[in-house]
Amino acid sequence: MSFTVEERGNPNSLSYRVFFKNADGKYVSPFHDIPMYADESQNIFHVVVEVPRWTNAKMEIATKELLNPVKQDVKKGNLRYVANVFPHKGYIWNYGAIPQTWEDPAHKDGDTGCCGDNDPIDVCEIGSKVCSRGEVIKVKVLGILAMIDEGETDWKVIAINVEDPEANDLNNISDVQRLKPGYLESTVDWFRRYKVPDGKPENRFAFNDEFKDKDFAIEVIKSTHNFWKALISQKTNAGELNCKNTCVSDSDSSYCCSVDEAKAVLGGTSPCGKEEPIPSSVDKWFYYERK
Numbered sequence: 001m002s003f004t005v006e007e008r009g010n011p012n013s014l015s016y017r018v019f020f021k022n023a024d025g026k027y028v029s030p031f032h033d034i035p036m037y038a039d040e041s042q043n044i045f046h047v048v049v050e051v052p053r054w055t056n057a058k059m060e061i062a063t064k065e066l067l068n069p070v071k072q073d074v075k076k077g078n079l080r081y082v083a084n085v086f087p088h089k090g091y092i093w094n095y096g097a098i099p100q101t102w103e104d105p106a107h108k109d110g111d112t113g114c115c116g117d118n119d120p121i122d123v124c125e126i127g128s129k130v131c132s133r134g135e136v137i138k139v140k141v142l143g144i145l146a147m148i149d150e151g152e153t154d155w156k157v158i159a160i161n162v163e164d165p166e167a168n169d170l171n172n173i174s175d176v177q178r179l180k181p182g183y184l185e186s187t188v189d190w191f192r193r194y195k196v197p198d199g200k201p202e203n204r205f206a207f208n209d210e211f212k213d214k215d216f217a218i219e220v221i222k223s224t225h226n227f228w229k230a231l232i233s234q235k236t237n238a239g240e241l242n243c244k245n246t247c248v249s250d251s252d253s254s255y256c257c258s259v260d261e262a263k264a265v266l267g268g269t270s271p272c273g274k275e276e277p278i279p280s281s282v283d284k285w286f287y288y289e290r291k
Contacts, residue, residue, distance in 0.1 A: 003034065005134035008069075008269035012057070012276040014079065017069040017269060018134045020048075022247070027262040030136075031061050031068040031120060032232060032245035034099035036225050038138040043218055044162060047123045047139050049131040051095040056081040056282050059133060061097055061120060064240050066257065066265050070134055081282045083197035088190050089285075093124035094131040098157065101224035102231050109146075109153045112206040117152040118241070121224045124156055124187060126176065127164030138162045143173030144217035146206035147191050153206075155224075156191065157217055158184075172214045184211055197286045 002023045009015030020030045028034060030048045038044040050059045050070055058073040058080040065071070073080040084090065103116030125131065125139055139159035147154045160170050170176060176184055188209055192202050212220075230236040232243055232255065246262055249255040 001035070001038070003028070003030075003136045006266070007272040008266065010270075010273040010276050012072075012079070012278055014072075014074065015270060017062070017071050018059075019067060019069045019266060020134065020136075026246055026259070027067060027266070028247055029068040029245045029257075030070065030097075030099055031063055032100065032228075032243065033247040034136060036098055036100040036221075038162075043141065044138050045098050045141060045159070045221065047096045047098055047125060047137050047159065049094050049096040049125070049133060049135040049137060051091045052133055053092065053094050053130045054090045056084070056090045057278075058082055063119060064242050066242050066244055067246075067262060068242060081279075082194050084283070084285045085190070085193045085197065086285050086287045088186070088194075092186060092190055093126050094129075094137075094161075096123050096125065096131075096137075097121060098123055098221060098224075100228050101221060102228040103153060103155065103224055104227040104231075104236065105152070106236070107227065112146050112148060112153045114148055114151055114153040116224075116227070117149065117154045118239075119154075120228075121221060122154065122156050123159050125159050125161055126170075126180070126183065127161040127166065129161065129164065131161075140167060140171070141214055141217050141221065142170055142176055143211045143213050144220055145188065145191070145211050148204040148206060150200075155220055156187075157221065158187070158211065173211045174213070193288075196288065 004021050006019045008017045020028050022028050034046055038046050059070050060073055061068050062071045097120035101121040105115050105118040108115050141159050143158045145156040147156055160167050243255045244257040246257045
């Protein structure tokens with residue numbers, strides 16, 4: 001199963017969107033139409049790469065837009081970039097999400113005591129390759145971190161691309177600790193402090209800041225998949241989320257997006273144009289004492 005992307009609008013601008021097509025050239029939603037599993041028997045999952053490693057633009061699946069393209073997050077009318085908090089530069093992994101998952105904001109997690117963040121579950125892919133924006137990769141899950149972000153549960157799955165040269169050596173979170181000493185500690189540090197330059201407090205974590213193992217992570221992913229299934233079958237109130245899809249819902253469902261409707265979405269955007277300059281402030285490095 002393969003997917004391609006179609007860029008629309010000007011990169012680094014409010015108009016920029018990344019739309020997805022399947023192997024048949026049909027427009028699909030990366031939230032709803034790309035299967036969660038690449039190989040269920042082997043627990044291999046698909047991940048939609050939103051942010052390539054070392055970059056700063058906070059790209060994300062637009063869960064409230066038709067066809068759910070990837071776009072840059074906006075705050076107070078401005079495009080959002082994550083700060084470089086010393087010693088980190090941009091995102092320190094390929095960052096993305098597992099399709100067909102959803103962290104239900106009405107569900108209070110028994111372990112964290114907090115409700116979900118209303119998004120697909122996040123993934124930090126720790127392989128050696130710098131992926132491309134919109135790339136759909138297949139990963140092995142290694143573990144998970146339970147971040148508490150402004151009172152919401154925001155799980156961070158640790159995974160590795162199955163095509164990575166180190167994939168055979170990394171099978172659980174303990175392997176990461178053994179073969180990549182300091183990397184998990186840096187991951188906690190990154191998530192703890194990345195919002196501080198914006199005036200926000202440090203993020204917290206459940207389980208005394210510790211990562212849970214592969215089996216725990218897979219169970220969390222499965223639970224978010226069940227929340228998504230309730231969402232897409234209209235058993236759960238979607239709120240502002242756009243659940244229209246081209247492959248999952250029956251043709252008589254209100255969630256079914258027709259070929260013409262999908263094409264009309266693209267017709268309402270402009271072709272991919274000249275890349276806008278990235279503000280020089282994005283390269284600033286922030287120093288502050290760790291608490």
